[in-house]
Amino acid sequence: MLRLRTMCGGLKLLGIRRTSTAPAASPNVRRLEYKPIKKVMVANRGEIAIRVFRACTELGIRTVAVYSEQDTGQMHRQKADEAYLIGRGLAPVQAYLHIPFLQNVLNNQQFLGGTVDTQFIDENPELFQLRPAQNRAQKLLYYLGHVMVNGPTTPIPVKADPSPTDPIVPVVPIGPPPAGFRDILLREGPEGFARAVRNHQGLLLMDTTFRDAHQSLLATRVRTHDLKKISPYVAHNFNKLFSIENWGGATFDVAMRFLYECPWRRLQELRELIPNIPFQMLLRGANAVGYTNYPDNVVFKFCEVAKENGMDVFRVFDSLNYLPNLLLGMEAVGSAGGVVEAAISYTGDVADPSRTKYSLQYYMDLAEELVRAGTHILCIKDMAGLLKPSACTMLVGSLRDRFPDLPLHIHTHDTSGAGVAAMLACAQAGADVVDVASDSMSGMTSQPSMGALVACTRGTPLDTGVPLERVFDYSEYWEGARGLYAAFDCTATMKSGNSDVYENEIPGGQYTNLHFQAHSMGLGSKFKEVKKAYVEANQMLGDLIKVTPSSKIVGDLAQFMVQNGLSRADAEAQAEELSFPRSVVEFLQGYIGVPYGGFPEPLRSKVLKDLPRVEGRPGASLPPLDLRALEKELAERHGDEVTPEDVLSAAMYPDVFNTFKDFTSTFGPVDSLNTRLFLQGPRIAEEFEVELERGKTLHIKALAVSDLNWAGQRQVFFELNGQLRSILVKDTVAMKEMHFHPKALKDVKGQIGAPMPGKIIDIKVAAGDKVAKGQPLCVLSAMKMETVVTSPIEGTVRKVHVTSDMTLEGDDLILEIE
Numbered sequence: 001m002l003r004l005r006t007m008c009g010g011l012k013l014l015g016i017r018r019t020s021t022a023p024a025a026s027p028n029v030r031r032l033e034y035k036p037i038k039k040v041m042v043a044n045r046g047e048i049a050i051r052v053f054r055a056c057t058e059l060g061i062r063t064v065a066v067y068s069e070q071d072t073g074q075m076h077r078q079k080a081d082e083a084y085l086i087g088r089g090l091a092p093v094q095a096y097l098h099i100p101f102l103q104n105v106l107n108n109q110q111f112l113g114g115t116v117d118t119q120f121i122d123e124n125p126e127l128f129q130l131r132p133a134q135n136r137a138q139k140l141l142y143y144l145g146h147v148m149v150n151g152p153t154t155p156i157p158v159k160a161d162p163s164p165t166d167p168i169v170p171v172v173p174i175g176p177p178p179a180g181f182r183d184i185l186l187r188e189g190p191e192g193f194a195r196a197v198r199n200h201q202g203l204l205l206m207d208t209t210f211r212d213a214h215q216s217l218l219a220t221r222v223r224t225h226d227l228k229k230i231s232p233y234v235a236h237n238f239n240k241l242f243s244i245e246n247w248g249g250a251t252f253d254v255a256m257r258f259l260y261e262c263p264w265r266r267l268q269e270l271r272e273l274i275p276n277i278p279f280q281m282l283l284r285g286a287n288a289v290g291y292t293n294y295p296d297n298v299v300f301k302f303c304e305v306a307k308e309n310g311m312d313v314f315r316v317f318d319s320l321n322y323l324p325n326l327l328l329g330m331e332a333v334g335s336a337g338g339v340v341e342a343a344i345s346y347t348g349d350v351a352d353p354s355r356t357k358y359s360l361q362y363y364m365d366l367a368e369e370l371v372r373a374g375t376h377i378l379c380i381k382d383m384a385g386l387l388k389p390s391a392c393t394m395l396v397g398s399l400r401d402r403f404p405d406l407p408l409h410i411h412t413h414d415t416s417g418a419g420v421a422a423m424l425a426c427a428q429a430g431a432d433v434v435d436v437a438s439d440s441m442s443g444m445t446s447q448p449s450m451g452a453l454v455a456c457t458r459g460t461p462l463d464t465g466v467p468l469e470r471v472f473d474y475s476e477y478w479e480g481a482r483g484l485y486a487a488f489d490c491t492a493t494m495k496s497g498n499s500d501v502y503e504n505e506i507p508g509g510q511y512t513n514l515h516f517q518a519h520s521m522g523l524g525s526k527f528k529e530v531k532k533a534y535v536e537a538n539q540m541l542g543d544l545i546k547v548t549p550s551s552k553i554v555g556d557l558a559q560f561m562v563q564n565g566l567s568r569a570d571a572e573a574q575a576e577e578l579s580f581p582r583s584v585v586e587f588l589q590g591y592i593g594v595p596y597g598g599f600p601e602p603l604r605s606k607v608l609k610d611l612p613r614v615e616g617r618p619g620a621s622l623p624p625l626d627l628r629a630l631e632k633e634l635a636e637r638h639g640d641e642v643t644p645e646d647v648l649s650a651a652m653y654p655d656v657f658n659t660f661k662d663f664t665s666t667f668g669p670v671d672s673l674n675t676r677l678f679l680q681g682p683r684i685a686e687e688f689e690v691e692l693e694r695g696k697t698l699h700i701k702a703l704a705v706s707d708l709n710w711a712g713q714r715q716v717f718f719e720l721n722g723q724l725r726s727i728l729v730k731d732t733v734a735m736k737e738m739h740f741h742p743k744a745l746k747d748v749k750g751q752i753g754a755p756m757p758g759k760i761i762d763i764k765v766a767a768g769d770k771v772a773k774g775q776p777l778c779v780l781s782a783m784k785m786e787t788v789v790t791s792p793i794e795g796t797v798r799k800v801h802v803t804s805d806m807t808l809e810g811d812d813l814i815l816e817i818e
Helices: 047-058 075-079 092-096 099-107 109-113 136-150 181-199 212-217 224-237 251-257 263-273 296-308 323-336 360-372 389-402 419-429 450-457 468-484 508-520 524-540 550-563 568-573 582-589 603-608 627-638 644-652 654-667 675-680
Strands: 003-006 014-020 031-036 039-042 062-067 082-085 204-207 243-248 279-283 313-316 339-345 377-381 408-411 433-436 687-693 696-705 713-720 723-730 751-753 758-763 776-782 785-790 795-800 813-817
Touching: 039 047, 039 099, 047 062, 047 075, 062 075, 099 109, 136 654, 136 675, 136 687, 136 696, 136 713, 136 723, 181 339, 204 450, 212 508, 224 263, 224 468, 224 675, 243 251, 243 263, 243 313, 251 263, 251 644, 251 654, 263 279, 263 644, 296 323, 296 627, 296 644, 313 323, 313 377, 323 339, 323 360, 339 360, 360 377, 360 389, 377 389, 389 408, 389 419, 419 433, 419 450, 433 450, 450 468, 468 675, 508 524, 508 550, 524 550, 524 568, 550 568, 550 582, 550 785, 582 603, 582 785, 627 644, 627 654, 644 654, 758 785, 776 813
Parallel strands: 039 062, 062 082, 204 243, 204 433, 243 279, 279 313, 313 339, 339 377, 377 408, 408 433
Antiparallel strands: 003 014, 014 031, 687 696, 696 713, 713 723, 751 813, 758 776, 776 785, 795 813
16 A cells, blocks of 8 residues: 655655565564655646645655646746646646546656656657556446446346355465465476376365356356455465366356456466465367367467466366367477376266277277377366266276376266265275365265365375365355355256266256256256257267267257257258257367267268368368467457457457457456446445455445436436446336247248247348258357258248347248248
């Protein structure tokens, strides 16, 4: 904190008081340092300026005045040691509030050195290279007003208010956190780190609370704001953890898409708060953190920048266990200097002799390939929670016998309720690390309970060394934080785990999202049918390894089948005429790799017809992306400083990134709001503070919302730092016109209806165009699921009934063909 202060018993020195973190006599005492002020500039033209100048002169401090053209003869200009004309051509008020110019002056080294003369401004034209004011406070008021009038800006799956109380943050001791496994990694590198893990006595834990747990339970909606609050506690009390999984997977795009915050900034801020525990991320092999393949140079650059920003351990997997994609991801991580944790995605049941496709030998052969490729750690990624204790003993025991010096890391989900038993069996069979989550964020589709594993191994050779009482406090925080995300909590639609996962094999991270998707598409009451269709869709596609993005493909097909009342037999019989979801079509084209056992025929040929097919690793045929050209394009579009991190975000998700930047340009740093304010806005008469950065805090009070005016707007009144402010907000609900869209008549062959509810994101034809059978007509999107609507007949487009961004219900008429 900066504070003006007098010292030595009188007005002998004006200085800046600064809190120092240097060691003092006691570790709990902070030493104060004083830095003298040499020069004071006053942007005021009245009596106040003159009084400040007089006081500074008595203290021996040089004074600087600024003046507008109209104030050339004012007294304050004469009283100062230096005086400068600002805001040429502007009225006095605008001139004195020309803050970007004043900031440039105050940052100028010549000015700070006191070597200026009357030609200073003329000789420094860069002073007029003005950065636009951020105006963060006004933008945040606009956001808050928008939420108060129109509701949340992020899609809400169910109507449930966030908890009115904030979670309790446990007490954190003063001083740096104790050393952890990251200290070993920084000192000895990835190979030494892997040796230390293998030589460790006891079971190590990875905490998934910061990523996979909330991805599975809360639709990936936990914000950086709430992760940061508990981070110092984690650093001080859980230094015995193998790692914290806090990045990658769906968290990357969801941060921008729904939370309007930068995923890279999350990584940077958490790294600063937790310096001692390794960070772990989920890397989708050649898909990086996306749902498609990218040019190789993008994947390599992504891993390099992630490592520079503080990522340590990269769990590399491929949704089909397609070896070329896995090897590409491993190579990218290795070249960046990260810890390579190659993951084998698990499905089926190695303990069931009737399940022959994914046998024990299949997993052992794949493990051989990954070890030969140089992985530091081998992971079994049981994304659906299918590992039963007997299968754990077989698989982990065989891997330990075959690779005695290689660290083994096991990941699972607790959907069936057998997760704790499975992880104990893995540990007893030779696993070094297992995944857990905070008690209040565990179970169901999340990971097994941290407290349960800690308690069950306490006092045994597998003792984790994690203090159980600290786990209780940690869980209490997350129990409170979870209440803030009630609208996204899976318990709104699910009341327990379900052992039917052994049949449908739906990954834990997908289960809740699939449930919410079903509700958004009007299939909430048919979720049991969706799960059964998931089994059929999986078999249609050849019994796939199911994890993002392959699991999404199966889920998209399942919902498509239920939405259109199709059985597996119906879908296969009508495959040549149906408009399958885009993800299904692209999978069959080979865009995410080659599934084990090959593509399903004749389904593939029926769906693709003459569409192009990708042979081999998809990314291998993609030309390198010109990242410098992309950086230039982003700078031209958004006008502000573009970082390497921004370029990679845009490379992965161009549309999502641009929408995110446009949103923050309009609404400011909404990530600085607490979660209840972000989702719900303030109540009338509520007073609260928003910390923009250290030392810059806004004091806000919501005063009133007016009635609707003639233009469809409401005026929202606030008090900001004691000053009255008002914001005009368009009431989008009140202004929405009643719109009755015609339905497609199923008995009229030329009428093309929407196969599901969603938004039109692309129209590929216009009235008068001739179309062939199977030709794409438009693209419909719903909850990240895109469907290409194709023409069932040959003919001419008579009329198009939709426009881009139009929201449709199922069977709404899209266009007519004659």
